[in-house]
Amino acid sequence: MDILDEMFKAGVHFGYSRSSRHPSMKPVIYGTKNRVDIINLELTQEHLAKVKEVLKGLSLGGKKVLFVGTKSEAKVATRAAADALNMPYVVERWVGGIFTNFPEIKKRIARMKDLASKKEKGELDVYTKKERLILQWEEDRLEKLFGGLADMTERPAALIVIDPKKEKNAIAEAKKVGVPVIALMNTDCDYTDAIYPIPGNDSSTKSIELVLNQLVEAYRNK
Secondary structure: OOOHHHHHHHOEEEEEEEHHHOOHHHHHHHEEEOEEEEEEEHHHHHHHHHHHHHHHHHHHHHOOOOEEEEOOHHHHHHHHHHHHHHOEEEEEOOOOOOOOOOOHHHHHHHHHHHHHHHHHHOOOOOOOOOHHHHHHHHHHHHHHHHHHOOOOOOOOOEEEEEEEEEEOOHHHHHHHHHEEEHHHHHHHHOHOOOOEEOOOOOOOOOHHHHHHHHHHHHOOOO
16 A cells, blocks of 8 residues: 555545635645545645655754654654654643753753652652652652653754644744754644645544654654
8 A cells, every 4th residue: 555545544635624724725735525625645745755855864863853742632643653763752731941941941851850760769758748749749740741851862853743733832942943843734734834844634643643653664764
């Protein structure tokens, strides 16, 4: 099965209703059926091919990329893709400053690691039960927000986003610091939000998984 057939089977071509269409997405829309926009998969394939070449280049240079997908349909696939490449990820909430104030973010990551280390060594046993519960709550919260960034020591070479409309804060920070954005985006998104847009269904788990798997394979140079 070629990639076009795979994308069709996964529903990558399904856009949103015509009424929610962003004007910038008009060139990648094949047509409208039952008032739902249909994305031109041949153009999706072309965009995807360009992104895959970019990722192959980043891979050869040993560069890191950051995966972001916080919507419910994207969380599992986003983390799986990041884990497959040993890359950082955000699947809960984009915390302001990840790009624009990374030194402060690193402090919070260090705190998370410190609490985990002390708990493992039994060094928190000296605290009261109430104090331990408070510290555990703090560790859990930090792990939820920053667990995927624990090994990110510097700004990544690219940001891979599922649905730039949902991840507008991440997009804004990336633009501010000059990190190129790769984004799977549906018909309600602004095409100009990504340097490397991939027009496609960003609300279907199967569609998201297919696109992310293609990106993972490209980075692996397969």
